Amino acid sequence: MVNPWQVxxxxxxxxxxxxxxxxxxxxxxxxKTRWIRLGAMIKTVQIGSPPIEVHLxxxxxxxxxxxxxxxxxxxxxxxxxxxxSERAALSFAKRQEEWLRAALGKLPPLTxxxxxxxxxxxxxxxxxxxxxxxxxxxEGQSLLVPGTPTALPAKLRGFLKVQARAKLVxxxxxxxxxxxxxxxxxxxxxxxxxxxxxTEAGNLMFSWRxxxxxPEVLKYVAAHEVAHLVEMNHSADFWQQVEGLMPxxxxxxxxxxxxxxxxxxxxx
Ligand SMILES: [Zn+2]
Numbered sequence: 001m002v003n004p005w006q007v008x009x010x011x012x013x014x015x016x017x018x019x020x021x022x023x024x025x026x027x028x029x030x031x032k033t034r035w036i037r038l039g040a041m042i043k044t045v046q047i048g049s050p051p052i053e054v055h056l057x058x059x060x061x062x063x064x065x066x067x068x069x070x071x072x073x074x075x076x077x078x079x080x081x082x083x084x085s086e087r088a089a090l091s092f093a094k095r096q097e098e099w100l101r102a103a104l105g106k107l108p109p110l111t112x113x114x115x116x117x118x119x120x121x122x123x124x125x126x127x128x129x130x131x132x133x134x135x136x137x138x139e140g141q142s143l144l145v146p147g148t149p150t151a152l153p154a155k156l157r158g159f160l161k162v163q164a165r166a167k168l169v170x171x172x173x174x175x176x177x178x179x180x181x182x183x184x185x186x187x188x189x190x191x192x193x194x195x196x197x198x199t200e201a202g203n204l205m206f207s208w209r210x211x212x213x214x215p216e217v218l219k220y221v222a223a224h225e226v227a228h229l230v231e232m233n234h235s236a237d238f239w240q241q242v243e244g245l246m247p248x249x250x251x252x253x254x255x256x257x258x259x260x261x262x263x264x265x266x267x268x
Contacts, residue, residue, distance in 0.1 A: 045090060048097045052104070056089065058082050065089050067096055069103045070192065071261040073110070076100060108265045113153050119143070119266055121160075123214030128152065157268040164188060164211035164218075171222035172204055175245050181229040192264065195256065196221045198228035209263040213256070220252035 043056050055077040062081045069076050080089040118125040131144025136159035147155050169186050176183045184202035196206045204225050210218040223245040231238035242249050
């Protein structure tokens with residue numbers, strides 16, 4: 001479904017900073033606003049039937065309306081400039097109802113980890129099974145997680161973070177050595193808007209959810225961020241650095257664009 005107002009979500013990229021955008025937002029709609037003075041507020045409204053919840057947010061930096069659907073949790077938000085008319089913003093959202101329903105319908109279902117179910121781990125689906133002892137262990141196609149069903153999500157999340165850290169630090173170190181650069185701090189977060197980022201001071205940040213993706217994908221994000229230690233931009237020179245580290249980087253990059261959303265659909 002093509003919408004005339006569809007524009008690419010601007011990645012959070014600025015000078016001195018890079019972010020590998022996850023495209024957290026399906027699309028972003030914009031329209032010109034009328035400038036009417038109203039107090040700042042955040043509220044939730046419903047449009048259509050069955051109702052779609054829309055979170056209204058005011059932003060001093062917003063110059064237009066923007067309507068977005070979070071790929072991570074399906075939240076719909078409508079940002080409007082501080083002084084814009086709420087009524088006009090709402091009617092703008094109502095005109096997008098059909099698109100909104102289609103976008104929400106396309107989201108893969110949210111899944112919660114349960115014993116007997118599966119989760120992606122390093123690109124393959126592993127079956128979650130109760131385990132003995134205290135440590136989570138991978139055994140063949142099974143991930144053995146000790147504890148109770150209620151403790152399962154937290155226990156699993158802890159395991160994934162530890163695994164992700166080990167793999168991301170290893171990969172980043174290898175690539176940094178290849179480029180003759182020094183790594184500063186490596187931080188892991190559960191970020192919704194980016195898979196990784198790099199600052200000029202050499203601090204790298206990654207999403208620990210990358211451990212659920214195929215190993216090449218995790219390595220690509222590490223190579224991408226480490227390449228920013230040499231080129232803090234997305235110029236042809238930058239991509240040449242990435243290619244030097246990972247000649248077939250296009251395949252994992254494409255995988256992330258096409259499948260990255262799925263990694264956010266697992267709720268821990
Ligand atoms: Zn980048």
